[in-house]
Amino acid sequence: xxxxxxxxxxxxxxxxxxxxxxxxxxxxxxxxxxxxxxxxxxxxxxxxxxxxxxxxxxxxxxxxxxxxxxxxxxxxxxxxxxxxxxxxxxxxxxxxxxxxxxxxxxxxxxxxxxxxxxxxxxxxxxxxxxxxxxxxxxxxxxxxxxxxxxxxxxxxxxxxxxxxxxxxxxxxxxxxxxxxxxxxxxxxxxxxxxxxxxxxxxxxxxxxxxxxxxxxxxxxxxxxxxxxxxxxxxxxxxxxxxxxxxxxxxxxxxxxxxxxxxxxxxxxxxxxxxxxxxxxxxxxxxxxxxxxxxxxxxxxxxxxxxxxxxxxxx
Amino acid sequence: xxxxxxxxxxxxxxxxxxxxxxxxxxxxxxxxxxxxxxxxxxxxxxxxxxxxxxxxxxxxxxxxxxxxxxxxxxxxxxxxxxxxxxxxxxxxxxxxxxxxxxxxxxxxxxxxxxxxxxxxxxxxxxxxxxxxxxxxxxxxxxxxxxxxxxxxxxxxxxxxxxxxxxxxxxxxxxxxxxxxxxxxxxxxxxxxxxxxxxxxxxxxxxxxxxxxxxxxxxxxxxxxxxxxxxxxxxxxxxxxxxxxxxxxx
Numbered sequence: 001x002x003x004x005x006x007x008x009x010x011x012x013x014x015x016x017x018x019x020x021x022x023x024x025x026x027x028x029x030x031x032x033x034x035x036x037x038x039x040x041x042x043x044x045x046x047x048x049x050x051x052x053x054x055x056x057x058x059x060x061x062x063x064x065x066x067x068x069x070x071x072x073x074x075x076x077x078x079x080x081x082x083x084x085x086x087x088x089x090x091x092x093x094x095x096x097x098x099x100x101x102x103x104x105x106x107x108x109x110x111x112x113x114x115x116x117x118x119x120x121x122x123x124x125x126x127x128x129x130x131x132x133x134x135x136x137x138x139x140x141x142x143x144x145x146x147x148x149x150x151x152x153x154x155x156x157x158x159x160x161x162x163x164x165x166x167x168x169x170x171x172x173x174x175x176x177x178x179x180x181x182x183x184x185x186x187x188x189x190x191x192x193x194x195x196x197x198x199x200x201x202x203x204x205x206x207x208x209x210x211x212x213x214x215x216x217x218x219x220x221x222x223x224x225x226x227x228x229x230x231x232x233x234x235x236x237x238x239x240x241x242x243x244x245x246x247x248x249x250x251x252x253x254x255x256x257x258x259x260x261x262x263x264x265x266x267x268x269x270x271x272x273x274x275x276x277x278x279x280x281x282x283x284x285x286x287x288x289x290x291x292x293x294x295x296x297x298x299x300x301x302x303x304x305x306x307x308x309x310x311x312x313x314x
Numbered sequence: 315x316x317x318x319x320x321x322x323x324x325x326x327x328x329x330x331x332x333x334x335x336x337x338x339x340x341x342x343x344x345x346x347x348x349x350x351x352x353x354x355x356x357x358x359x360x361x362x363x364x365x366x367x368x369x370x371x372x373x374x375x376x377x378x379x380x381x382x383x384x385x386x387x388x389x390x391x392x393x394x395x396x397x398x399x400x401x402x403x404x405x406x407x408x409x410x411x412x413x414x415x416x417x418x419x420x421x422x423x424x425x426x427x428x429x430x431x432x433x434x435x436x437x438x439x440x441x442x443x444x445x446x447x448x449x450x451x452x453x454x455x456x457x458x459x460x461x462x463x464x465x466x467x468x469x470x471x472x473x474x475x476x477x478x479x480x481x482x483x484x485x486x487x488x489x490x491x492x493x494x495x496x497x498x499x500x501x502x503x504x505x506x507x508x509x510x511x512x513x514x515x516x517x518x519x520x521x522x523x524x525x526x527x528x529x530x531x532x533x534x535x536x537x538x539x540x541x542x543x544x545x546x547x548x549x550x551x552x553x554x555x556x557x558x559x560x561x562x563x
Contacts, residue, residue: 093474097443097453097455099443100439100442101446102447104444108528109408110408112437132537135533136532137530138528173452179468180478181475181477182477196562231492232493238472239473244434245432245491245492253560274556287545292546304549
């Protein structure tokens with residue numbers, strides 16, 4: 001029996017989240033197959049075939065897969081499921097959308113956001129916004145998992161030589177129609193894969209003031225994130241959100257600015273290697289997990305820090 | 315059009331939970347309980363649909379112990395018309411909840427199921443997608459805008475890359491994200507009125523669903539703790555430490 005990984009892609013490039021998912025799949029018994037369902041997605045299939053540890057790529061071409069719709073992708077996965085013990089996708093909004101539907105149609109539980117694989121049926125995952133770590137065992141014959149990408153290093157790229165097989169599409173369901181996508185165009189690195197993240201909270205006071213963070217981020221080559229409070233207040237769009245209900249990040253360096261450290265924010269960043277906190281309230285919970293803290297006015301400290309880093313860079 | 319709104323009773327989001335010493339679970343004895351915040355947003359959206367004349371009736375559903383009636387009364391006080399409790403002491407996991415909801419849908423024939431994208435206790439983010447799958451209905455998850463016209467819902471979805479817009483045929487299941495709306499507080503007169511609104515109690519047996527859990531929780535541990543570090547006095551000191559001590563810049 002084998003492991004099936006549902007690839008995340010945009011028909012041109014394979015999303016990095018898939019590399020992490022393949023690495024998680026390597027902890028499970030059996031050869032790894034990667035399903036690339038898309039439209040004109042040959043380059044993606046080739047990228048998947050070159051991943052370390054992949055035994056076979058299943059390429060399915062159909063206009064219905066040009067944009068990921070849960071109904072059609074789930075139907076496709078279910079049609080292939082008999083050959084697999086494990087079906088995996090990254091715990092991104094893409095995987096979270098599709099996989100529970102697959103699990104329900106297979107009449108099995110899904111294990112969401114897996115951070116550790118202890119055996120074919122036993123997994124670790126966080127509950128209560130990361131305040132408890134549960135070890136769960138699946139009693140089902142087939143296991144559907146979504147994988148927290150930051151918990152598994154990416155599979156090596158370029159070394160693999162997997163076969164690419166063409167698989168027929170399943171009749172589209174026609175239940176939903178893709179209308180459009182507004183992709184936030186940013187010069188900066190993507191949040192979940194950035195080496196450094198600079199995040200702002202309610203303390204920033206306005207969306208305008210995020211400029212201060214952007215300047216700091218540019219000196220550091222960092223991505224910009226935000227707490228739920230800042231998103232709720234309308235300072236920045238939701239795709240900036242780091243936390244229990246937003247993105248999970250684990251960069252080398254996380255700089256939290258004007259963020260008090262609510263439980264739900266910590267859930268999204270506490271696995272960062274080094275955490276820096278800048279906050280005027282010295283009792284703020286963020287200082288309890290920060291490696292380095294500065295108590296003071298962020299409107300004074302952030303520009304100083306940006307200038308100091310520029311100077312240090314020469 | 316009838317709108318079904320499933321609501322979950324969870325530990326209030328402000329409560330810092332504790333893991334039990336014997337690692338058998340999380341100690342929630344005496345903790346303040348509230349409606350799952352995402353379900354409040356779903357309830358609010360249903361009420362707005364009714365205010366706009368799109369929805370005709372709002373039915374709130376909860377599952378679990380008798381105390382879930384409190385959560386249903388909250389939904390009724392916000393503006394739901396009636397409520398259904400599926401009463402059980404069994405541990406309910408997302409697949410079981412989805413099956414129970416499917417049975418409720420068969421009885422109630424809603425045109426739309428509006429629900430939170432995830433519960434803040436188990437953080438599964440599964441039930442809406444599972445319900446849609448079991449019903450063979452379309453799904454629109456993580457909604458930040460919902461427009462209903464001509465037997466279809468146009469939904470803006472919060473995805474990692476930005477916003478995606480899809481159209482789903484009704485009936486459909488829509489799961490809601492944070493920015494969809496800001497839920498109202500129930501007024502005192504409405505809280506009083508809610509006490510008189512109908513609340514039916516059913517059981518998994520009467521609905522013909524076996525809610526047995528498929529995942530076994532072997533152990534629940536305290537997550538690895540980070541130690542608090544040091545406070546530094548200046549940005550110069552900070553940059554020096556990040557360079558020499560932490561080696562991250």
